[in-house]
Amino acid sequence: MKLRLHLFEFEDLPWFPKVIRAGMMDYLRFMISALGTYSPIVPLLLAALRHTDQTRVLELGAGAGGGTAGVLRDLRAGGLPEARVCLTDLYPQPAAWQPLQASTPGLEFEPAPVNALAVPAGLPGFRTIFSAFHHFPPAAAEALLADAVRQRTGIGVFEGAGKHWLELLLALTVLPVAQLLITPFIRPFRLGRLFFTYVVPLIPLFTIWDGCVSILRMYPPAQLLALAHRADPTGSFSWQAGKVRHWWGPQVTYLIGVPRTEREESGKNVIQSM
Template identity: 30%
Template sequence: MAPLVPRLHLFEIDDQTWFPSFLRARVQAALTATWTTQVPILQSTSPARLAARLLSSNLGTTVRDYVFIDFCAGGGGPTPEIEKHLNQVIKSTRSSSTSATCNDPVANGTTSTASYAAAPPNRPVRFVLTDLHPHVDDWKKAASASPNLSYIPDSVNAAHAPADLVGSYKAEGTKVFRLFNLAFHHFDDPLAKAILKNTLETSDGFGIFELQERSLIKGFIPVLLFGFGILLIAPYYAIKWRSPATLFFTYVIPILPFVLVFDGWISALRTRTPEEVEALLRKCGVEGGQEEVIKWEVRSGRASFMGPVGHLNWIICVKREG
């Protein structure tokens, strides 16, 4: 059922050029922590681990045929954690018996019964970080922790992906899968259509993962709870980041919780439903027209990571075989 509130492409504070860069870094770090943290008892898993399981269950044995390129990586976001968890899933499944299947209930009915153990040996799945505004220092640190994670230091426009970026992988027989983690809602309709057009013409799959949606119960209330959570965990991250300023801008001048909640609500208003994304696909003007669009299969769903209020909304789109 379509949301009662129409999509509104309003502004987020964190996107504005006047917002201080040191505060933006703390906001992005808090969002990354939201993706990667699993609070005992409260959370069944972390959103990043959940995204890895969704990629595994939806792509099945073909998951190792792809290189996953994050086109809006920011400071790194959840992609390094998704890489770690996805390769752990592949490794553990490959080592199981050949009769084991890759059924995962988080896929909301979409499962794969193919066995990784039956697939030919292959190297771990690779992930690449890119962005229009590269965060090279952050990416270099993340890449140093995993041989399966790399980055492009130059600016990369998701609407005009460099031919040598996608072409180099296709030349070696690897499929290209684009990731948009907490990012696709940032694009207005013309830019979203341009990005989808470029994706359909140069890639073999894409995934959109959002932590919010246009809903009072599942969209606005979780963001408000997230704001209260920031007040509770700020001391921990202030110590972890060695940042007394985090405490100052959380409790004395509460800019960080305000921006995180305000931008979270705006993000909810900007978020598209799977049906709206499919509508953009049909209007994106891809070469070959509607015949080219129907060659793609769209899957979507909502998976829980924290009781009734914490959900990961996902859309996974892949080229049909044959």
């Protein structure tokens, strides 16, 4: 599916009730973590961290932190035992992050709001953004990548879908049923989550809308590369984009950019001068 429609998502709206947004994020975190959605990209992220000599991951737009603990554990098990992750978001969720921090060595978070388009220099690390890049329209998405280029820090963009019509069908049918079944098991327990799922079902309804819009908003690999090259007009970064498949079928779309080494820059200049 190459079509990209930048419709609105309720969770992006400043006035959207926090209890509903939190309920939606809790569900997303539970599903991403339970399904190991981002396991396939761990080798790519590990290679990028080694290339940039980084051990700290700065996650932008972290939401409720879905999948982060699993990715961190896989990084440590995969040969980077000193790996750490710092969660950040424009709308921080300390209540969701604190249990993750308590149960996951190396996981920390920034309690103050962090704008992914202008990350403070005091927050170093290889930048990642999971399941959130589609929230940014092209100009903002380009600015997000350009900020990483400007600060010479690597960046990885990961979306837990391959952008197919089948995924839209699943978001309309199977996933809402799954949400109704698993909500009582989501922790930490919140009475408001139960009320707005079963009594006044706003959380499932808004999740269906935002889930479908998320798929329509996603950038396919070719568009991700086009954004990256506009954000990096001098070619000071090396970029790659594509899709990797999970063992049980679903795909993850990714974009990774790392600063070129002096040797790579020299080689590029030699080629351009020939």
